[in-house]
Amino acid sequence: MNDTPRFGTAGLADSYTVKKFDPAAIAAYTAGFGLTAFEYQCGRGVRLAHDKAAALGAACAERDIALSVHAPYYISMSSLEEDKRLHSIDYLLQSCALVKALGGRRVIFHSGSCGKQSREEALEKALDTMARAVKACDKAGFEDCILCPETMGKVNQLGTLDEVLALCEVDPRITPCIDFGHLYARSCGVQFADATAVADYAALLDTLAARLGDDRAVHFHAHFSRIAYTKGGEKCHLTFADTAFGPPHAPLLALLKERHLAPTIICESAGTQAEGPVPVWGTVQEIAEGRIRLENSNDQDPYREIVLVIGPETAILDAVTGAPRLFADLQENETLYAYVGPAMTMSLPPIASAQVVLCGIPADFGAPTY
Numbered sequence: 176m177n178d179t180p181r182f183g184t185a186g187l188a189d190s191y192t193v194k195k196f197d198p199a200a201i202a203a204y205t206a207g208f209g210l211t212a213f214e215y216q217c218g219r220g221v222r223l224a225h226d227k228a229a230a231l232g233a234a235c236a237e238r239d240i241a242l243s244v245h246a247p248y249y250i251s252m253s254s255l256e257e258d259k260r261l262h263s264i265d266y267l268l269q270s271c272a273l274v275k276a277l278g279g280r281r282v283i284f285h286s287g288s289c290g291k292q293s294r295e296e297a298l299e300k301a302l303d304t305m306a307r308a309v310k311a312c313d314k315a316g317f318e319d320c321i322l323c324p325e326t327m328g329k330v331n332q333l334g335t336l337d338e339v340l341a342l343c344e345v346d347p348r349i350t351p352c353i354d355f356g357h358l359y360a361r362s363c364g365v366q367f368a369d370a371t372a373v374a375d376y377a378a379l380l381d382t383l384a385a386r387l388g389d390d391r392a393v394h395f396h397a398h399f400s401r402i403a404y405t406k407g408g409e410k411c412h413l414t415f416a417d418t419a420f421g422p423p424h425a426p427l428l429a430l431l432k433e434r435h436l437a438p439t440i441i442c443e444s445a446g447t448q449a450e451g452p453v454p455v456w457g458t459v460q461e462i463a464e465g466r467i468r469l470e471n472s473n474d475q476d477p478y479r480e481i482v483l484v485i486g487p488e489t490a491i492l493d494a495v496t497g498a499p500r501l502f503a504d505l506q507e508n509e510t511l512y513a514y515v516g517p518a519m520t521m522s523l524p525p526i527a528s529a530q531v532v533l534c535g536i537p538a539d540f541g542a543p544t545y
Contacts, residue, residue: 176390176394176437177211177241177394177437177439178435178437179437180431180436180437180438180439180440181211181212181241181437181438181439181440182209182210182211182212182439182440182441182442183205183210183211183212183213183214183240183241183439183440183441183442184205184210184212184213184214184441184442185214185216185245185398185441185442185443186214186215186216187201187204191204196227198227198230198231198233198234198235199234201213201231201234201235202231202234202235202237202238202240203238205235205238205240206238206240207484207486207528208484208526208527208528209482209484209526209527209528210240211239211240211241212240212241212242212243212439212440212441213235213240213241213242213243214242214243214244214245214283214441215228215231215242215243215244215245215273215274215277216245217244217245217246217247217269217270217273218245218247218248219247219248220247220249221244221246221247221266221269221270221272221273223273225272225273225276228273228276228277229276229277229278231277232276232277232278232279233278235277235278236278241279241439242274242277242278242279243274243279243280243281243282243283243323243396243439243441244270244273244274244277244279244281244282244283245282245283245284246266246267246269246270246282246283246284246285247266247269247270248285249262249263249266250263250266250267250284250285250286250287251263251286251287251288252286252287252300252301252304252305252308252333252342253286253287253288253289253290253292253297253298253300253301253304253333254287254290254300255290255291255292255300260300260304263287263304263308264304264307264308264311266284267282267284267308267311267312267322268311268312268315268317270282270284271312271315271317271320272315272317274320275317275319275320280319280320280321281320281321281323281350281396281439282320282321282322282323283323283325283352283396283398284322284323284324284325285324285325285327285332285334286301286324286325286327286332286333286334286338286339286342287301287332287333288329288331288332288333289331289332289333294333294338297333298333298338298341301333301338301342302341302342302345305322305324305342305345305346305349306345306346308322309322309345309346309348309349318348320348321348321349321350322348322349322350323349323350323351323352323396324339324342324343324349324351324352325339325351325352325354325357325398326339326351326352326353326354326357326358327354327357327361327409328354328356328357328358328360328361328402328404328408328409329360329361329407329408329409330361330407330408331407331408332361332408334357334361335361336353336358336379336382339351339352339353340382340383340386340387343386343387343391344386347389347391350391350394350395350396351383351387351391351395351396352395352396352397352398353379353383353395353396353397353398353438354397354398354399354443355367355376355397355398355399355422355424355427356398356399356400356401356402356409356412356421356422356443357398357402357408357409358379359402359404359420359421359422360402360403360404360408360409360410361404361408361409363404363406363408364404364420364421366422367421367422367423368421368422369421369423372421372422372423372426372427373426373429373430376426376427376430377430380392380430380434380436383395392436393435393436393437393438394437394438394439395438396438396439396441397438397439397440397441398440398441398442398443399424399427399440399441399442399443400412400413400415400442400443400444401413401414401415401417401418401420401421401422401444402420403417403419403420404420412443412444413444414444415444453514453515453527454512454513454514455469455471455481455483455512455513455514455515455527456469456471456472456510456511456512456513457469457470457471457472457510457511458470458472458508458509458510458511459505459506459507459508459509459510459511460480460507461507462505462506462507465484465485465486465502466482466483466484466485467482467483467485467505467511467529467532468480468481468482468483468524469481469482469483469511469513479524480524481515481524481525481526481527482524482525482526482527483513483515483527483528483529483532484526484527484528484529485502485529485532486528486529488530489528489529489530489531489532490530490531490532491504491505491531491532491534492531492532492533492534493533493534493535494512494533494534494535494536495535495536495537500534500535504534505532505534509534509536510536511532511533511534511536512532512533512536513529513531513532513533514529514530514531515527515528515529515530
């Protein structure tokens with residue numbers, strides 16, 4: 176099990192332009208952002224053939240990318256209709272079969288809504304369905320799969336933190352998927368608001384440790400994005416540039432580092448990878464193979480440091496002449512300007528792929544724009 180958090184995306188961003196199913200390209204694209212997790216989306220049904228899943232799993236394993244599956248949205252663990260609850264178990268079994276083919280273990284799912292019943296009645300049905308789902312998975316040979324009920328963003332949905340943890344108590348393998356944006360939205364921006372974010376995140380992490388009391392509180396699954404809300408809760412997912420809504424991620428990352436927690440965090444933000452590059456500049460602190468750790472002097476960014484991934488498509492140019500330079504020409508303690516794709520890991524420091532790096536910058540020289 177990983178000792179540090181894994182970061183990844185839910186599916187592929189708009190900037191991924193390969194039209195056919197290409198496992199090697201998907202793995203390379205994901206690794207190019209410094210990511211080590213990928214959540215395959217099956218919201219509209221489990222449709223990926225297992226031979227293709229195995230190929231994707233092999234390509235991702237070569238790059239240390241952990242795979243999970245988001246089960247179909249049709250699941251309703253608390254439905255008043257018995258058939259729908261049984262079909263929900265079938266969807267989980269299909270998702271388990273796929274995640275095994277991918278070489279992963281975690282299946283994330285939505286529990287459903289309360290409908291025309293009380294929350295207590297809905298949870299009672301969901302607990303029964305959860306117990307039957309665990310037995311069905313064991314019988315089908317999926318005992319090593321990890322079912323992950325997700326906290327939900329709409330008020331009428333089953334998926335408060337307490338409800339999710341109750342489902343996790345059905346079996347010690349069931350691991351929560353904490354969607355921080357959903358919890359923020361269902362509280363109408365009260366939980367994880369900027370002023371109380373540190374205390375709110377700490378309280379949630381304390382609750383996980385108290386209620387679960389085992390490794391699941393360390394290696395839990397998580398989703399994160401900024402989310403707009405109405406009085407009914409979640410309205411839509413936003414990008415990290417949409418700062419009118421929260422929650423903020425920096426306080427959470429600091430706590431994870433302080434407490435030595437290592438969840439897998441999947442970003443579900445509306446894709447910003449296809450937008451224009453973001454400028455960063457500052458002093459080179461460290462140069463490693465294919466990476467530069469930069470002390471970020473861009474006051475518009477919340478990060479004091481950033482790690483730049485230098486790939487074969489990164490243009491390294493002399494800031495004065497525009498002549499191409501080599502990665503080997505870069506020196507520690509020199510000032511660099513760089514333009515990075517807006518997709519960035521939520522680690523500390525964050526990691527981003529550099530599109531252009533400008534070096535050889537004289538004192539009091541205005542670096543050219545890109």
